[in-house]
Amino acid sequence: xxxxxxxxxxxxxxxxxxxxxxxxxxxxxxxxTAARVKVLAVSLAAVLVIASVAxxxxxxxxxxxxxxxxxDYPKDLSTEDGDSKESEGYLYNVxxxxxxxxxxxxxxxxxxxxxxxxxxxxxSFAVIDLKTGKKVDSAEEGAASAxxxxxxxxxxxxxxxxxVAEETMICKIGGLKGYKETEQAELLIASGLxxxxxxxxxxxxxxxxxxxxxxxxxxxxxxxxxxxxxxxINPWQFAHRLDSENAxxxxxSIHCQYKTLKQQSEDFNCDGKTENVEIVQMDTxxxxxxxxxxxxxxxxxxxxxxxxxxxxxxxxxxxxxxxxKYCILQYCPYTNQGISNYTFVVYAYSETEGFxxxxxxxxxxxxxxxxxxxxxxxxxxxxxxxxxLEGSRILISTLEGKLLTEGKIPEEVYSWADEYxxxxxxxxxxxxxxxxxxxxxxxxx
Numbered sequence: 060x061x062x063x064x065x066x067x068x069x070x071x072x073x074x075x076x077x078x079x080x081x082x083x084x085x086x087x088x089x090x091x092t093a094a095r096v097k098v099l100a101v102s103l104a105a106v107l108v109i110a111s112v113a114x115x116x117x118x119x120x121x122x123x124x125x126x127x128x129x130x131d132y133p134k135d136l137s138t139e140d141g142d143s144k145e146s147e148g149y150l151y152n153v154x155x156x157x158x159x160x161x162x163x164x165x166x167x168x169x170x171x172x173x174x175x176x177x178x179x180x181x182x183s184f185a186v187i188d189l190k191t192g193k194k195v196d197s198a199e200e201g202a203a204s205a206x207x208x209x210x211x212x213x214x215x216x217x218x219x220x221x222x223v224a225e226e227t228m229i230c231k232i233g234g235l236k237g238y239k240e241t242e243q244a245e246l247l248i249a250s251g252l253x254x255x256x257x258x259x260x261x262x263x264x265x266x267x268x269x270x271x272x273x274x275x276x277x278x279x280x281x282x283x284x285x286x287x288x289x290x291x292i293n294p295w296q297f298a299h300r301l302d303s304e305n306a307x308x309x310x311x312s313i314h315c316q317y318k319t320l321k322q323q324s325e326d327f328n329c330d331g332k333t334e335n336v337e338i339v340q341m342d343t344x345x346x347x348x349x350x351x352x353x354x355x356x357x358x359x360x361x362x363x364x365x366x367x368x369x370x371x372x373x374x375x376x377x378x379x380x381x382x383x384k385y386c387i388l389q390y391c392p393y394t395n396q397g398i399s400n401y402t403f404v405v406y407a408y409s410e411t412e413g414f415x416x417x418x419x420x421x422x423x424x425x426x427x428x429x430x431x432x433x434x435x436x437x438x439x440x441x442x443x444x445x446x447x448l449e450g451s452r453i454l455i456s457t458l459e460g461k462l463l464t465e466g467k468i469p470e471e472v473y474s475w476a477d478e479y480x481x482x483x484x485x486x487x488x489x490x491x492x493x494x495x496x497x498x499x500x501x502x503x504x
Contacts, residue, residue, distance in 0.1 A: 125164040125312055127305045133277060133298055136238060136270035158293035164308040170292045172283040173221035174313065176301065177213035178276045180226075184243050185210050186250040187230055192286015197251050207247060209235045210288070211271065213279060218361045219313050223289060229281055229297070230288040268294040278306040320350070321455065321464050325378070327356070327385045327408035334408055336378075336387070338455045338464060341365075350455055350462075352376050354387060354406070354414050362406060362414035364389060366457050375456035375468055379447050381405065386417065387454070388447050390468060397427035401471075403444050420444070426475065428502030432495030437473065438488050445470040 161167045168174065185194045189204040197205075208230040215225055234243045271277055277298040281289035291297035299306040321338040328334075334356040341349045354362040366374035377388045387406040393399065400423045407417035422440040424432050448468055456463040472487060476494040485493065 125308045126162060127164055127167065127296070127308060129160075129295075131299075131303050131305045132269050132295055133272075133275075133300050133303075134270050135272035135275055135300075136235075158295075160293065161296055164305070164312040167280055167292065167296060167309055168220065168312055170282070171220060171280040173223050173281050173289065174219040174278065174309065175221075175223055175227075176216035176219070176276060176278050177227065178216065179211055179271050179273050180214050181210075181212040182235070182238065182271075182273060183210045183212070184208065184234065184239070184246050185230070186246065186252065187286075187288065189232075192284055192288055192290075194287065195250070205250070205252065206232060207234050207243065207252065208232055208288075216276065218363075219278070219310065221283070222361060222363050223281075223283075227281075228288050229279065229291060231291050231294060231297075269296070269298040271298050276301055278309060280309070323378070323454070325385045327414075328410065329384055330410065332410075336454060350457065352387070352455060354408075356408055356410070356413050362387075366455065373458050373460065375458050376454040377448070377451040377456075377468055378454055379405070379451035381407065381417075381447070384408075386447075387414070388451055390444065390448075392458070392471070394426065397425065399424050399426055401440060403447070405447060426498065428498030428500075431499055432491055434488060434491045434495060437491055441471045441473070441487060 159170070161170060185208055186196070186205050187193065187208045188195050189206060195205050211229040211231070213227050213229060215223055215227055234240075278301060279289075280292050280297050280299070282292055283289060296305075299309065318340045319337060320340055321336075323336045324333040325336070326333050334354065337353045337355075339351050339353060341351055350366050352362070352364045352366075364376065366376070373393070374389065374391045377390070379386050379388045384407065386408075388403060389406065390403045392401045400421060402419070402421040404419040405417050406414045408414050420440055420443055422433065422436045424430075424437060448470055451467060453463050453466050453468060456466075456468060458468070473491060473494075476490055479494045479497045480490050482490075482493075
């Protein structure tokens with residue numbers, strides 16, 4: 060809707076008899092809060108943007124087998140009045156976006172990037188740019204894609220799928236009927252979304268939406284995209300009471316998708332407390348399995364890393380020691396069509412940060428011979444990696460397509476170069492230099 064049409068719509072609402080009667084009835088209240096004119100205007104552009112949210116968030120509709128109860132979702136909202144959820148003095152026109160509805164626990168799990176328990180610590184509102192997923196102070200910053208959102212701040216408990224911050228903000232497009240309406244109206248005016256002094260409060264969804272209460276704990280199902288917020292999978296199924304049948308179905312279905320291959324506990328930071336490492340195999344429809352390393356420390360801070368037997372995802376995780384402390388070493392020598400990128404990352408642990416990337420290195424080179432081999436970089440990479448590999452032991456490895464959960468990753472000597480250089484008495488630098496010359500000559504001559 061163009062600005063002129065928007066203003067005509069606003070004018071027709073404001074000049075209507077119903078609106079005049081409402082103003083008269085609420086005159087005393089209006090005098091105290093003159094900044095907020097309580098009307099709703101929903102433009103066609105807003106409806107179209109909202110209808111596209113499911114596509115923006117990448118939500119999929121897939122099959123499953125454990126049916127969920129459509130009526131078993133929380134309606135727990137506590138308002139500033141402590142009891143009433145009724146809206147006083149505001150006109151609302153509820154917009155229903157084209158959200159997918161998930162019929163089974165498996166569909167909910169598949170649609171969710173992250174699933175976790177958490178306690179709601181705050182419910183607030185923000186103007187967020189739908190394209191960037193970032194909060195904006197002025198509607199002009201996000202142009203037509205800036206819209207009011209409800210934001211749930213959650214103190215995260217246990218992760219069930221994926222990884223989120225210890226304090227996570229979940230956003231839901233639109234305002235919230237019956238809750239802090241003054242705050243919503245003033246935010247819209249301040250941001251410029253209500254440029255003519257009116258306060259168009261757009262409410263997405265309806266009475267069937269999940270309404271969660273501050274101080275209560277739920278199982279949350281969210282979708283991650285670019286930006287600073289987690290997104291709801293839909294307005295009705297993003298939160299589940301922990302004692303609900305739906306939460307139990309989701310938890311059980313997640314557990315069934317994973318088969319534990321290996322568990323190990325070590326004191327990573329020498330503080331007398333053990334951290335747990337678990338290797339699980341995830342059931343997939345593909346013929347090749349996917350494996351996940353889950354390392355969990357204090358406060359349920361979890362590191363989730365995946366690997367597969369499929370060639371581009373050949374990977375390995377080993378337990379190594381650095382300065383007397385255990386670390387997790389991830390090593391991935393990736394090669395595709397003769398172009399190689401070898402990478403390693405060392406994950407250390409601290410009680411404040413959880414598992415974090417403490418060190419790492421990568422090197423790229425062309426085994427086809429088009430470009431000279433970066434011998435110095437390759438030797439430096441191998442020397443540093445081999446220092447970590449010395450004394451390490453495998454947690455899980457799919458290098459060369461072989462699944463291993465025991466043993467040791469051999470030191471990196473770029474054994475593929477032995478195909479071109481047969482002299483075993485050469486140093487690694489000499490071998491790579493000679494191999495690079497041979498490959499370069501073959502490609503260019």
